[in-house]
Amino acid sequence: MPEVVIMKEIKGKNEDHARANREKFAEDHVLMVNIMGAPGAGKTSFLMALCKELKRRGIKSAVIEGDLYSSIDTDEFTKEGFDSLQINTEGECHIDASVVRRGYDKLGFTDGVVFVENVGNLICPAEFDLGEALRIITASVPEGDDKPYKYVPMYSYVDAVVLTKCDLKEAVGFDTGFFIRGLRAVNEAPVFETSVRSVESAEGICAVADLIEDRFKEV
Amino acid sequence: MPEVVIMKEIKGKNEDHARANREKFAEDHVLMVNIMGAPGAGKTSFLMALCKELKRRGIKSAVIEGDLYSSIDTDEFTKEGFDSLQINTEGECHIDASVVRRGYDKLGFTDGVVFVENVGNLICPAEFDLGEALRIITASVPEGDDKPYKYVPMYSYVDAVVLTKCDLKEAVGFDTGFFIRGLRAVNEAPVFETSVRSVESAEGICAVADLIEDRFKEV
Numbered sequence: 056m057p058e059v060v061i062m063k064e065i066k067g068k069n070e071d072h073a074r075a076n077r078e079k080f081a082e083d084h085v086l087m088v089n090i091m092g093a094p095g096a097g098k099t100s101f102l103m104a105l106c107k108e109l110k111r112r113g114i115k116s117a118v119i120e121g122d123l124y125s126s127i128d129t130d131e132f133t134k135e136g137f138d139s140l141q142i143n144t145e146g147e148c149h150i151d152a153s154v155v156r157r158g159y160d161k162l163g164f165t166d167g168v169v170f171v172e173n174v175g176n177l178i179c180p181a182e183f184d185l186g187e188a189l190r191i192i193t194a195s196v197p198e199g200d201d202k203p204y205k206y207v208p209m210y211s212y213v214d215a216v217v218l219t220k221c222d223l224k225e226a227v228g229f230d231t232g233f234f235i236r237g238l239r240a241v242n243e244a245p246v247f248e249t250s251v252r253s254v255e256s257a258e259g260i261c262a263v264a265d266l267i268e269d270r271f272k273e274v
Numbered sequence: 275m276p277e278v279v280i281m282k283e284i285k286g287k288n289e290d291h292a293r294a295n296r297e298k299f300a301e302d303h304v305l306m307v308n309i310m311g312a313p314g315a316g317k318t319s320f321l322m323a324l325c326k327e328l329k330r331r332g333i334k335s336a337v338i339e340g341d342l343y344s345s346i347d348t349d350e351f352t353k354e355g356f357d358s359l360q361i362n363t364e365g366e367c368h369i370d371a372s373v374v375r376r377g378y379d380k381l382g383f384t385d386g387v388v389f390v391e392n393v394g395n396l397i398c399p400a401e402f403d404l405g406e407a408l409r410i411i412t413a414s415v416p417e418g419d420d421k422p423y424k425y426v427p428m429y430s431y432v433d434a435v436v437l438t439k440c441d442l443k444e445a446v447g448f449d450t451g452f453f454i455r456g457l458r459a460v461n462e463a464p465v466f467e468t469s470v471r472s473v474e475s476a477e478g479i480c481a482v483a484d485l486i487e488d489r490f491k492e493v
Contacts, residue, residue, distance in 0.1 A: 095417025
């Protein structure tokens with residue numbers, strides 16, 4: 056089947072680009088973090104809170120924003136004084152390693168953490184290594200507690216799970232135990248509970264910042 | 275570029291299958307409805323409420339459930355006595371017309387409404403015509419009011435928009451006017467407000483059932 060051959064070729068090329076990215080990030084003393092999640096999972100709000108916490112700790116961060124269309128998210132980061140760059144995929148369902156590299160080279164950023172906010176999609180981004188050192192999925196409580204059972208490749212792919220909008224747990228009847236059992240069937244990744252709308256959120260964001268800080272020391 | 279040629283070939287074949295499906299559905303006096311939406315948009319809960327309302331009106335319905343993995347959703351429909359069939363895409367990001375046809379032929383259903391619950395994804399399903407007569411997107415309030423600005427191809431593709439989880443509008447600060455302005459930039463489709471957790475939901479579900487009933491009369 057020719058489409059299988061072509062897909063293998065595309066993914067093979069992506070692996071080469073990802074490898075080159077990894078070398079470049081190491082040279083530049085950059086920790087690259089790939090943030091994935093469904094549309095509306097709260098990736099941008101979580102990322103904003105995280106970047107502010109890292110800034111308080113004296114760690115520089117920059118954001119590469121992936122969206123099909125619009126620059127709504129980059130505008131927010133620019134307003135807050137963070138280096139940021141918008142990638143519009145114009146309909147594409149994921150970002151690949153070569154696209155990240157073009158964005159990264161434009162940013163001209165070194166000695167810090169670069170976050171890639173991937174396209175809102177729980178499927179296709181799990182097939183494209185960007186050369187990142189850390190993969191985080193943001194899973195919003197209103198999406199439901201059954202998602203690890205349904206989106207197995209994505210939930211297998213990540214190094215950490217950030218539960219967002221935890222203030223809505225009661226309102227939507229989210230069963231944390233059921234969610235974690237589904238996750239544990241495929242992945243031992245740590246789970247962080249956050250909510251940017253409630254005071255208790257700070258604890259979860261700080262715990263993620265601890266993880267980022269630890270991993271940045273290893274770069 | 276070979277991948278572009280291959281994609282055209284795949285989509286060309288899909289168009290042929292979609293055309294054949296349309297003829298078959300007309301022969302069988304079936305209205306086929308494609309339900310799309312992000313992961314956790316509430317497609318299944320909305321669909322369950324809608325099928326029950328159609329049953330009250332004496333209209334038969336059946337459900338073809340698309341998921342990467344698991345049969346969580348089909349089990350619910352079977353329990354409620356509806357004809358249903360699970361399609362596991364095993365990682366694929368959308369359902370195509372030939373897959374729908376195989377499922378439909380197994381169902382052996384005529385003279386009613388067949389719903390296809392597509393894979394949770396706001397991008398790829400908008401590229402694959404299934405031969406359906408009606409396309410509905412379920413957009414959940416917690417996803418945020420900016421989605422029509424970001425997922426333009428999907429919001430252009432549909433015939434009706436069902437807002438779900440409307441009981442959470444206040445909790446998440448959803449701006450209905452902003453959402454509708456984004457939608458209106460690309461599509462004049464009607465918007466239905468629903469929530470399966472609040473009493474007022476019935477009105478929105480009934481309005482969608484009216485639309486389905488009207489379209490079914492035309493089959």
